Each structure stands twice: as C-alpha cells, then as structure tokens.
Amino acid sequence: MVTLFGVFLLTLLVITAFGIVRAQHLFVAVMLSGIFSLQMAAIFFILDAADVALTEAAVGAGVATVLMLGALALTDDRERGPKRHRWAPIVVVSLTTLMVIYATFDKPRLGDPEAPVHQHVAPWYLEETPRLIDIPNVVTAILASFRGYDTLGELFVIFTAGIGVLFLLANPSKRGALSLLPSAEAEGLRHHLVPRVVGRLLVPFIVLFGLYVQFHGEYGPGGGFQAGALISAGFILYALIEGEGAALRAMSFRLLRGMIAGGALLYVGVGLAGMLLGGNFLDYSVLADNPIAGQHLGIMLVEAGVGLTVTGTLLTVFHAFAAREQRR
Amino acid sequence: MEFLGLYNYWVFAILLMTGLYAVISRANLIKKLLGMTMFQAAVFLLYISMDKVDGGTAPIIQVGAVDQLYSNPLPQVLILTAIVVGIATLSLGLAIVVRISETYGTIEEGEIREIDEE
Numbered sequence: 001m002v003t004l005f006g007v008f009l010l011t012l013l014v015i016t017a018f019g020i021v022r023a024q025h026l027f028v029a030v031m032l033s034g035i036f037s038l039q040m041a042a043i044f045f046i047l048d049a050a051d052v053a054l055t056e057a058a059v060g061a062g063v064a065t066v067l068m069l070g071a072l073a074l075t076d077d078r079e080r081g082p083k084r085h086r087w088a089p090i091v092v093v094s095l096t097t098l099m100v101i102y103a104t105f106d107k108p109r110l111g112d113p114e115a116p117v118h119q120h121v122a123p124w125y126l127e128e129t130p131r132l133i134d135i136p137n138v139v140t141a142i143l144a145s146f147r148g149y150d151t152l153g154e155l156f157v158i159f160t161a162g163i164g165v166l167f168l169l170a171n172p173s174k175r176g177a178l179s180l181l182p183s184a185e186a187e188g189l190r191h192h193l194v195p196r197v198v199g200r201l202l203v204p205f206i207v208l209f210g211l212y213v214q215f216h217g218e219y220g221p222g223g224g225f226q227a228g229a230l231i232s233a234g235f236i237l238y239a240l241i242e243g244e245g246a247a248l249r250a251m252s253f254r255l256l257r258g259m260i261a262g263g264a265l266l267y268v269g270v271g272l273a274g275m276l277l278g279g280n281f282l283d284y285s286v287l288a289d290n291p292i293a294g295q296h297l298g299i300m301l302v303e304a305g306v307g308l309t310v311t312g313t314l315l316t317v318f319h320a321f322a323a324r325e326q327r328r
Numbered sequence: 329m330e331f332l333g334l335y336n337y338w339v340f341a342i343l344l345m346t347g348l349y350a351v352i353s354r355a356n357l358i359k360k361l362l363g364m365t366m367f368q369a370a371v372f373l374l375y376i377s378m379d380k381v382d383g384g385t386a387p388i389i390q391v392g393a394v395d396q397l398y399s400n401p402l403p404q405v406l407i408l409t410a411i412v413v414g415i416a417t418l419s420l421g422l423a424i425v426v427r428i429s430e431t432y433g434t435i436e437e438g439e440i441r442e443i444d445e446e
Contacts (some may be wrong), residue, residue, distance in 0.1 A: 010339040017342070021346055040372070048381075048387075049385055056411055062348060062417055064415055067422055071422040101337075109333025115378070139387055142402060151409060161419060165423045169426065177381070
C-alpha cells in the first residue's frame with residue numbers, strides 16, 4: 001500500500017516537473033515548483049526521512065516560493081524567448097535519461113537491507129549514538145556531533161550566501177552602510193480581511209512550532225535548520241500581512257545581522273571552547289563534567305547557532321528582495 | 329512488485345534530465361534557476377531513496393523497542409543541510425538575476441547577448 005502510494009506520488013512529481021518546464025507564465029511555473037516541493041516532502045516522509053521532509057516543506061514550499069515570487073515582481077513574469085522546442089537538447093537529454101535508467105538496473109532495489117550503503121558507517125552510528133551521545137534522534141547526533149565539521153562548513157556557505165545577497169540587493173545609505181528599510185510604508189495585506197485574520201492566528205503558532213522544533217531536535221525530528229526555516233516562514237507571513245515595516249520593527253535589520261554573524265560565531269566558539277578545555281576542535285565531551293552531559297550541551301549550543309544563522313539569513317534575504325521592490 | 333523497487337531511481341533519472349533540459353534549452357534566466365532546483369531535488373531524491381530499509385522506521389531511537397530496524401540516518405543528514413544550502417544559493421542566484429534585469433531590462437539570454445554585442 002505504501003509502495004503504491006509512493007509510486008503515485010513519484011508519478012505526480014514527474015508530471016509537475018514537466019508542467020514547470022512547459023509553463024510559459026513564470027508565475028505558474030513558480031507555483032508548480034511549490035507544489036513540487038510539497039510532493040517531494042511527502043515522498044521524503046514515506047521514505048522514513050522525517051527531518052528532511054520537515055525541512056523540504058518549510059524551505060521548498062514556503063521560503064523558496066516567496067523568494068521566487070519576489071524575484072518575479074522585480075523582473076518579468078513571462079517567458080519571452082522562442083516558444084519552439086529545440087531538438088538537440090531533447091535528444092541529448094533523452095539519451096542520457098535512458099543511460100541513467102539502464103545504470104539503475106545494477107542498483108539494489110529500494111529498501112534492500114543488504115545494500116552497500118547500509119553496511120559501512122551507518123550501523124555504527126545507530127549502535128553507538130545511545131552510548132556516546134545518549135539522545136534519541138540519530139540524525140541530530142550525526143549532524144551536530146559526529147559530522148560537526150561538515151555542518152560548520154554548510155553553515156558558512158549559508159552565511160556567505162546571505163552576505164552576497166546583501167551586497168547585491170541592499171540599498172546603500174548615506175553613510176555607506178547597507179540598509180534594508182523600505183522607502184515608503186508598505187501596506188501588506190492589511191486591508192484584506194481573510195488573510196489578515198487567518199494569518200494573525202497562524203503566525204504565533206508557526207513561530208512557537210519553530211521554537212519547539214529547535215529545542216526538541218534531540219528527541220524528535222527537528223534541529224536548527226528546520227527551526228530556522230520555520231521561524232523565518234512565520235515572520236515572512238507576518239511581513240506579507242502587516243507590511244515589511246512592521247516585520248522590521250519586530251526584528252530589526254541590526255538584530256538580523258547580529259543573528260547571522262552571532263550564530264556562526266557561536267558554532268565556532270563552541271569548537272574553540274572544546275580546544276581550550278583540552279579536547280579537539282568541536283569535541284563536546286570536555287565541555288561538562290562527564291562526556292555525555294558535554295555532548296548534550298555542545299549539541300544544544302551548536303543547534304542554536306545553526307538556528308540563529310539560518311533564521312537571520314533567510315529573513316535578511318527576504319527583506320532584501322522586498323526593499324528592492326519598493327525602490328523601483 | 330519487484331520491478332517497482334527501482335521506480336524511485338527511474339524518477340530520479342527523469343527529474344534530473346528534465347531539470348537539465350530546462351537549464352540548457354530555455355533562454356529565460358528564472359526558468360534556468362527553476363531547472364537547477366529541479367536537478368538538485370532529483371539528487372536529494374536519489375540520496376533519500378537509498379536510506380530506506382524494509383521494515384525500518386525514522387532513525388529516532390525509541391525507548392524499550394527491541395530489534396527495531398531503523399533507516400539509514402547518514403543520507404538524511406547530508407540532504408538536510410543540502411536543502412538549506414540550496415535555498416541560500418538559490419537566493420544568491422535570484423539576486424544576480426534581479427541585478428541583471430535592472431541593468432539590461434530583460435532576463436532573456438538572447439536579448440542580453442544582443443545588448444552586449446551592440
């Protein structure tokens with residue numbers, strides 16, 4: 001039954017993908033890509049990846065769609081190129097598809113417990129997490145502790161991308177500093193009754209759920225990345241309803257900048273604290289009296305750092321697009 | 329039902345190449361970015377398909393559960409961070425497209441080239 005449901009969802013996914021490529025109206029394409037992400041999240045969920053599904057739903061269907069729409073508002077929402085299909089790309093792409101499909105016949109089928117991918121380090125992580133780290137969510141344990149270097153690198157990619165967007169889009173103010181302040185007070189959807197009432201009801205719960213996901217990430221699906229995406233989705237909704245000015249009063253640009261840098265610094269700081277206390281970089285075992293308490297403390301701080309940077313970056317990027325819009 | 333065990337990988341192949349098709353055949357820059365995100369999503373699907381173990385559940389260890397199988401947590405970690413990095417790079421790409429549009433007044437590849445050649 002679950003297999004059939006999965007096949008159904010995957011087929012829908014392919015249909016949506018063709019729709020995205022065919023749509024001449026970019027607004028339609030962006031909306032379809034939101035649907036694409038939601039279907040993808042459902043597929044991730046039935047493949048046992050609860051953490052990934054949560055992230056994909058918040059990021060792909062929520063934040064990405066809003067950013068795309070922001071970019072469309074600043075550029076053009078119609079594809080004006082030639083409508084004809086070019087044959088060379090179709091031939092190349094079809095041949096490559098057939099080759100990749102031919103290659104899949106050597107792959108182990110879905111769910112095979114004997115597949116090579118399940119033989120190497122994965123069983124070790126599953127067995128040793130309760131003993132070494134003692135938190136139920138193995139995904140969080142690997143993310144924040146076993147593979148902490150990796151996550152640090154990813155966090156700095158996000159940090160760099162946020163700074164890059166600011167350089168490209170923020171309006172330089174008189175003193176040379178970058179600013180995101182909307183030139184005129186944006187109206188938002190304040191005069192539309194239904195979105196306003198429903199949105200006002202939803203925003204606090206989305207942010208509350210984001211905080212829950214942040215601090216419950218060791219025990220259930222969740223963690224800094226998911227929480228950051230959820231909280232920024234909540235604030236973006238607030239900004240869409242009440243106007244960007246109101247959202248910037250709730251969370252000022254200064255605060256957002258501090259969050260972007262502070263989160264990354266917190267992560268590195270936890271790593272350096274481990275070194276100062278006699279361990280290795282990002283070794284949390286030395287942070288407290290016993291290794292397990294140290295791991296708990298380290299994971300909590302590192303996840304908080306991730307959450308701060310992700311929230312700050314996504315909201316800054318949103319405000320950068322929104323402020324640009326009003327300048328035109 | 330045995331042949332359906334590879335269905336996820338076939339969909340991966342189709343999505344990957346649909347994304348590539350949008351990147352190489354469309355002239356519109358936003359369409360290209362949409363194609364790129366689709367390409368990326370296909371890779372996510374490949375990784376997450378590999379994490380599934382028959383009879384397994386999400387890798388969150390339950391107290392008191394004996395002999396419970398768990399799906400592989402490692403691909404999930406890799407993709408979890410990749411999704412958020414993906415949105416960060418997508419926003420950077422969109423910002424560049426916005427600046428191109430402000431400079432050239434168009435986001436169609438051919439028109440940009442014509443303006444450049446003038």
